[in-house]
Amino acid sequence: MLKRLSILITIFCVCFHFLQTPDTNKYNTSNKKIFKYTIVDIVDNKSIQDFLADSINFNPPYRGPVIKLKFAPLHPRIGGLTTQVTDRVYFIQINSLYPLFSARRILFHELVHVFQFEKEWLKELPGGVVLWKGNYYTWGVPWSQRPWEIQAEEWTEELFKIESDK
Ligand SMILES: [Zn+2]
Numbered sequence: 001m002l003k004r005l006s007i008l009i010t011i012f013c014v015c016f017h018f019l020q021t022p023d024t025n026k027y028n029t030s031n032k033k034i035f036k037y038t039i040v041d042i043v044d045n046k047s048i049q050d051f052l053a054d055s056i057n058f059n060p061p062y063r064g065p066v067i068k069l070k071f072a073p074l075h076p077r078i079g080g081l082t083t084q085v086t087d088r089v090y091f092i093q094i095n096s097l098y099p100l101f102s103a104r105r106i107l108f109h110e111l112v113h114v115f116q117f118e119k120e121w122l123k124e125l126p127g128g129v130v131l132w133k134g135n136y137y138t139w140g141v142p143w144s145q146r147p148w149e150i151q152a153e154e155w156t157e158e159l160f161k162i163e164s165d166k
Contacts, residue, residue: 035096035097035098035099035100035103037100037103039069039070039071039094041100042069042094042100042103042104042107043069043107045104045108045161045162046161046163047108047159047160047161048104048107048108048111048160050159051108051111051112051115051159052064052111055115056111056114056115056118065088065089065090065114065118066088066089066090067090067091067092067111067114068085068089068090068091068092069092069094069107070091070092070093070094071093071094071095071096072093072094072095073095074093074095075095076095076097078095079094079095079098079102079103079106079109080092080093080094080095080106080107080109080110081093081110082110082113082114082117084117084124088118090114090117092107092110092111092114094106094107094110101162104160104162105156105160105162108156108159108160109152109153109156109160110152112151112152112155112156113148113152116148116151116152121133121148122148128140130146130148132146132147132148133147
């Protein structure tokens with residue numbers, strides 16, 4: 001299972017230094033622990049690999065989406081952020097303020113959003129409108145009440161396992 005890094009999906013790993021320039025480092029204050037791991041370390045988790053293989057890449061000759069991963073100086077309360085850049089191209093930003101197991105869980109949650117976009121269950125529309133399974137929402141709906149977040153958390157809770165198959 002080790003290194004069964006997705007066959008069809010292309011994950012471009014752009015690994016930046018954790019200790020960035022002072023102006024982008026404002027959340028890494030001296031009393032906070034700095035975790036050192038790479039994007040490759042995050043992806044190296046059996047449940048993530050299984051989800052990519054079984055749910056996102058499907059079976060050959062289906063061609064999986066392109067997912068780009070990058071560490072980003074997100075607000076401390078935001079663990080990750082998935083953006084549909086264009087059709088079948090996604091950009092996932094991961095907050096590096098958390099320990100590795102948390103980063104893996106965050107990535108799993110974000111991959112559920114990729115799945116939702118791929119299924120066209122989730123669509124971002126202009127004007128801050130979100131279409132979820134035919135129903136319109138706005139970003140004004142609290143995070144915990146957004147059905148796409150509820151599903152992402154339920155699936156992550158059920159399918160994500162901390163243990164890496166190393
Ligand atoms: Zn989410």
